[in-house]
Amino acid sequence: MRPEARIPRFHWMPPSALAEKGALVLSRRGVEHGAVRRAGVASPVPNARAHWDASQPLYLPKALTALPQFSGEIRRTRSLFERAQSNRLDFQAEVWRRLEGSAAWVPAGAAVDLADDREIEKVFADETRGGRTTARDLWAKLSWIAREPNDESLRVRFSFGSEFHDDWHGNRSHAAAADRFAQAVFPECGLITDNAPLTDLLSHLVRRSIRLSERIAFANAPGGGARFHHDHETEQRGVVFGQLAGKTAWLALPKRALAEAVSDTARGPLARSLSSTARALRMLDRHDVPALDRLLNGNPRLTQALVDRRALYVLSAGDVLLLPSHGPDDVAWHSVFALGARPSLAHSYGLFAAR
Numbered sequence: 001m002r003p004e005a006r007i008p009r010f011h012w013m014p015p016s017a018l019a020e021k022g023a024l025v026l027s028r029r030g031v032e033h034g035a036v037r038r039a040g041v042a043s044p045v046p047n048a049r050a051h052w053d054a055s056q057p058l059y060l061p062k063a064l065t066a067l068p069q070f071s072g073e074i075r076r077t078r079s080l081f082e083r084a085q086s087n088r089l090d091f092q093a094e095v096w097r098r099l100e101g102s103a104a105w106v107p108a109g110a111a112v113d114l115a116d117d118r119e120i121e122k123v124f125a126d127e128t129r130g131g132r133t134t135a136r137d138l139w140a141k142l143s144w145i146a147r148e149p150n151d152e153s154l155r156v157r158f159s160f161g162s163e164f165h166d167d168w169h170g171n172r173s174h175a176a177a178a179d180r181f182a183q184a185v186f187p188e189c190g191l192i193t194d195n196a197p198l199t200d201l202l203s204h205l206v207r208r209s210i211r212l213s214e215r216i217a218f219a220n221a222p223g224g225g226a227r228f229h230h231d232h233e234t235e236q237r238g239v240v241f242g243q244l245a246g247k248t249a250w251l252a253l254p255k256r257a258l259a260e261a262v263s264d265t266a267r268g269p270l271a272r273s274l275s276s277t278a279r280a281l282r283m284l285d286r287h288d289v290p291a292l293d294r295l296l297n298g299n300p301r302l303t304q305a306l307v308d309r310r311a312l313y314v315l316s317a318g319d320v321l322l323l324p325s326h327g328p329d330d331v332a333w334h335s336v337f338a339l340g341a342r343p344s345l346a347h348s349y350g351l352f353a354a355r
């Protein structure tokens with residue numbers, strides 16, 4: 001049976017109520033966004049595909065049903081990220097240790113891009129089958145998520161070829177090889193990829209058979225997370241985010257709904273530039289408006305407005321969040337807050353049509 005989507009309900013409290021018992025604190029890189037408490041039961045989504053088509057995120061509690069079978073792999077990967085955080089990880093050695101005994105993968109070097117201040121190391125591999133090289137230039141890249149030194153969140157992204165030239169667009173056979181590389185390094189990918197009820201739901205939403213590529217493993221560190229953004233890319237139908245350990249909180253909603261919320265919430269000169277939802281929609285595409293950036297990523301009033309609109313989701317181990325992407329204005333925007341005292345573990349995959 002396909003996992004059931006639900007819409008949770010939360011009550012927002014101001015930063016002064018942060019110490020309140022049982023409240024989840026939304027804080028990112030020193031900015032307090034308030035605290036939230038669950039308010040009543042989550043309501044079921046009656047028609048998941050209609051919801052998806054409307055660019056609404058789909059929250060699937062406890063969809064990763066095989067979690068107990070992967071507890072060893074999850075523990076091992078949390079340790080990988082914790083060693084990276086404390087500068088005790090040889091990433092290249094770790095990747096090859098994990099692939100030991102498999103003839104399918106051949107080391108192809110490692111590099112550090114000095115122009116990318118977040119990159120720690122990129123490890124390259126070629127794939128071979130029956131003694132023949134089937135895909136070259138696959139890579140696993142370990143990097144910090146944020147530039148700010150007070151956020152120790154990390155990620156490992158799997159892809160191939162040149163990042164600068166966006167080689168990952170349009171090369172399905174290499175994408176499939178990069179997916180197999182990710183699966184070999186992090187076998188816990190199986191929690192999502194071998195989860196038939198979940199992949200059946202994804203095919204139902206996209207209306208065709210799917211592949212899960214451009215895989216990223218995340219370790220969001222306490223007090224860290226991601227600013228408001230979208231993941232719209234040509235050919236990418238959406239993003240599948242699975243929480244494997246720990247907790248994260250998400251503000252996630254269709255871009256048009258976010259435009260309406262920022263238009264309602266803005267004050268002063270910014271309010272004039274956001275005087276209609278249509279103008280706000282265009283402003284969201286700009287990255288050069290500091291006042292809008294402060295409203296989106298540093299203003300508890302907007303966070304409160306979004307929580308009131310039921311745009312907050314709290315993901316615990318085993319939960320999944322689907323973020324649809326149909327076009328530049330019809331895409332779920334989202335921001336992430338790390339919760340808890342220890343870095344969490346999650347996987348995020350791009351959702352593509354298989355053919």
Ligand SMILES: [Fe+2]
Nearest residue numbers: 229230231334
């Ligand atoms: Fe994202």
